[in-house]
Amino acid sequence: MKVPFLDLGRQHEPIKAALHEAACRVIDGCHYIGGEDVKAFEQEMAAWQGVPEVCGVACATSGLFATLKCFGIGPGDEVITTVHTAIATAESISLTGAKVVFCDLKKGFFNLDPAEVAKKVTPRTKAIIPVHLYGQPADLDAILEIARKHKLIVIEDCAQAQGARYKGQRVGNYGAAAVFSFFPSKNLGGFGDGGAVIAKDPAVLKKIRMFSNHGRTAKYLHEFEGINSRLDAIQAALLRICLPHVDEWNAKRRQVAAWYAEGLKGIRQVVTPQTVPETEPIYHVYCIVVPDREALQKHLKQNDIETGVHYPYSLNVLPAYAHLKQGKGSFPVAEHACEHMLSLPMFPAMTREEADAVCKAVRAFYP
């Protein structure tokens, strides 16, 4: 049996007619920037997230950048984040002129170790960006406590965690602000790039909205310089069709994770993801840790099973961060994870037969 890593076609099949109708409506309406669909999507996502307001943006990368800028972060400041994330998280910090301060992971998990965060705080630290990687909520209580103690801003990177819950509430509702991504493979994926920002302080969100639209208050009236980071009308119209399905899609991902946990149980060499008590992960990625990743990946490929690696490098070893002089060996937990992790197929439309085929192939590799 061929098992794809991701099958967006199957996921979209039941809502295909509605997606086509929405796209055609925007095309025929000839209103492509801003407008009713963007406004309606922002309101619908706000209601779903349980917050008063959402600001649509062009992508999470620019959303993070805009948020940092609007909190006044820039040259001379330091922002702490995880060394094991998509480059976008770190890139958005550097783009403001602030210094990225990387932290290692908590052993056995893929998220920031609060003990490491506490060690990295200096008088220059202005913010912490916890990333809810793979849809697993980060240790928010501990991170928020450090932030309270040192008066730091917490910006949650929810790019991979739309709908995940921490102590009953959706992630994103804990920090001073949170950023979401609608990159097509995300749990709420669009049909191109897209993202959203929320913030506790309405004045900050207003500024982020303005910053994302050239700092303007009205046509040709610009209060400050910003960037072009608007959510497209066509993306908003399509995301409105997808949003009501996210909770159901996330539940299906959790079901696939449960099938994997059951099917891989007892294989000594395979470490399956741990769930932190009082969290509800949404398995954007289902990542196992094995001693011989390359060989297992090759074996699964020979069995028509697609896999991924998220990520093959921790950010500290990349040429982009050579200037930080924190080469190999600086973040042992993250670096070990990068060498041993393997992402198994995971998507809401995946069947029990497909999950069983993956588990059977892994078991055959570790007889």
Ligand SMILES: Cc1ncc(COP(=O)(O)O)c(C=O)c1O
């Ligand atoms: C953790 C994390 N943060 C930020 C981003 C950036 O998202 P976008 O592609 O919408 O800019 C991504 C996307 O891969 C991500 O995984």
